[in-house]
Amino acid sequence: MKFTEGMWRLREGIKIDWMGNVDKITEKESDLKLLLTKPLRHRGDTLNSATLSTTITSPFPDIIGVKYVHWTGEEDKGPHFELNASQEHSSVRVSKTAEQVTYQSGNLTLNINTTKNNFNGTFAGPTGKKLTGHSFRSVGYVADETASPYSDGLYRVREGHTFAALDLGVKETLYGLGERFGPFVKNGQTVDMSNEDGGTSSEMAYKNIPFYLSSAGYGVFVNHPGRVSFEAQSERTTRVNMSVPGEFIEYFVVYGPGPKEIIEKYTALTGRPPVVPAWSYGLWLTTSFTTNYDEKTVTGFLDGFKKRNIPLGTFHFDCFWMRGFEWCNFEFDKEMFPDPEGYLSRLKAQGQKICVWINPYIGQESALFDEGKKNGYFVKKLDGGVWQWDNWQAGMALVDFTNPAACTWYASYLSKLAAMGVDAFKTDFGERVPVQGVKYHDGADPARMHNYYTHLYNKVVHEVLQNDLGDAKGCLFARSATAGGQMFPVHWGGDCESTFEAMAETLRGGLSLGLCGFGFWAHDIGGFEGTPSPTLYKRWCQFGLLSSHSRLHGSGSYRVPWLFDEECSEVLREAVNRKLEMMPYLLSVALEAHEKGTPMMRPTFMEYPEDLNTWSIDTQFFLGPNLLVAPVFTDSGDVSFYVPADSEDEGEWVSWFDHSKRYKGGNWYSEKHDIKTLPLLLRPGTYTAVRPGATSPEQGGVEGIEVLTVGTVGGEGVQQTIRLIDPAQPDRVEMDLRVESMPNGGVEVSGGKIGVRVL
Structure with missing residues (x-):
């Protein structure tokens, strides 16, 4: 101000x-x-x-x-951020x-x-x-x-x-x-x-x-x-x-002094994200928002993905899984899903993970409204009545998460859904929170609760998944957050338009959020408002499947690829398979996010802070420390990107798609990419564990893993370690692979039947 x-x-x-x-x-x-x-x-x-x-x-x-x-002398009504401090x-x-x-x-x-x-x-x-x-x-x-x-x-x-x-x-x-x-x-x-x-x-x-x-x-x-x-x-x-x-x-x-050290220390103070389940890195598909859908529609989408051999990990039921005007009643609309328990059971039997949309509001037509009103579970007006609004659901009330009994009540309905087979909740909204004329159960200051409300909301939902499904077996898909919200992943970028400009602004938002300690982040592939062109859809698929988490979502139109053209299906299939291949590497990057707060998606300067050219770049990013990604933001396929350099001569960067394409650090490059590729470069002097031909993000074991090395990993006899994570327990290191540089530029990996590709 x-x-x-x-x-x-x-x-x-x-x-x-x-x-x-x-x-x-x-x-x-x-x-x-x-x-x-x-x-x-x-x-x-x-x-x-x-x-x-x-x-x-x-x-x-x-x-x-x-x-x-x-x-x-002012009364401190709270709330307060939950901060940590060293005991010694x-x-x-x-x-x-x-x-x-x-x-x-x-x-x-x-x-x-x-x-x-x-x-x-x-x-x-x-x-x-x-x-x-x-x-x-x-x-x-x-x-x-x-x-x-x-x-x-x-x-x-x-x-x-x-x-x-x-x-x-x-x-x-x-x-x-x-x-x-x-x-x-x-x-x-x-x-x-x-x-x-x-x-x-x-x-x-x-x-x-x-x-x-x-x-x-x-x-x-x-x-x-x-x-x-x-x-x-x-x-x-x-x-x-x-x-x-x-x-x-x-x-x-x-x-700090460096960006990584700053974030590590900041998240020691405000909290770090837990690990998220390996399955969550697969592709998510939603019904979209205002589209018409029922059991037949959903089944048709899933059959279409199987027919085209596109691996699909999670299906998300957006708002209208519940009857209109009754959000939230936490019940499937029986007209559209006559046997929800049976249907979810059949989906689970096919290996499908399930997510459903929720928000913290209870519409007046919900069967839960009278129950919440009677028991004092809603935020109240100063005169003691329930605060209500029509600006979303008619007569909606706001669940008061400062009331422990209200938290238990709200969580009980989520637990029933978890028992039916729901693996994740999309915790939408949490921003439409009044600041005047209301009072909370614990007397909290409404002005300070406006931003903090989402923290309590997401915490309640996160705890349901932790308690009902076990640690690291469920996750959120959250829109709103404040400081400390990184402890309740995953988050996504909200309502973007279906344009290249919106795709670029989405990336800026994700990079800015990552610099605040949020390790995991996604966005609406294809854009939310409007319908993307086939070219935009393909380019956004490439970007989305090189993000921490990947979800196809829209507002008034579906996002299944074959509705655009069949080439969209090909591009999406290749993008999904590419991410599945990267899973050994991605799990190790995710564990770093959990241990140090370092985001999986990083601005270029986070990896190269000494290169002053990197501090203004916002159209490319690093996925972990090894992969430089430059999404294509044009219909023509033209793209410019910067390959960073440090004070030492690292050697040449290598294209993921064409290993003959080499790049020298410290230079800008302009290229034209066909619809199947984009600038995706492997950093020199690095080793990246991959699993070619992987069919699931939960695929584990050493068998089938390869290590991609770019140039020499170090001088002769120099050893470095790759952390191989168990997808079944992504918070644990399954084994350490030792990489050693050998004479004549050779590289040897010990620790199992591991292949090596020197690029």
């Missing part, structure tokens, strides 16, 4: 008490407490001005938190001189100038080089009279905001802030944290994460679930201005 008009003036009706002086310093164990005031010229300046009580903490080495509080964190060091207090955590140091009327702070890395900090007039309390244009006697009613600004350096660029579909580089943008159902072609976002990553080697997380506002070089061109409505703001600076 902008409070100023240029460098010198404030907006009409805005008053800011700027902090410019450290009045008091107190140490308590590993915490440091300061009292910040305005500059004090004489005793009279202690009157008629705000102060900020400041606490500096460190939950983990290399992470420093700063909390500024204006009035401490002993790296904090506090030192003081006459001019400075220093707070050090691991390799990160905060130096605070304590000389009179000269408050400023500098975060520095291990070499002492400044990362960011607070300079002149960068911390304060804002009183906004324009929001409440009336007085209460002597007192002018104001809306308060707590404000902090962090410095930006020359050429520094910012990324993240959730799944944002606009420009990948966030400099110059105003970004407000408010989960909204806005599609992918607007500044709104389904997944707002108050965390950004800087090219300067650090990240910043604002610990507030409400409407945090970021002015990323958009109000002051040398700063990120951060503000929160209310009486406090708390942020954590996370030192």
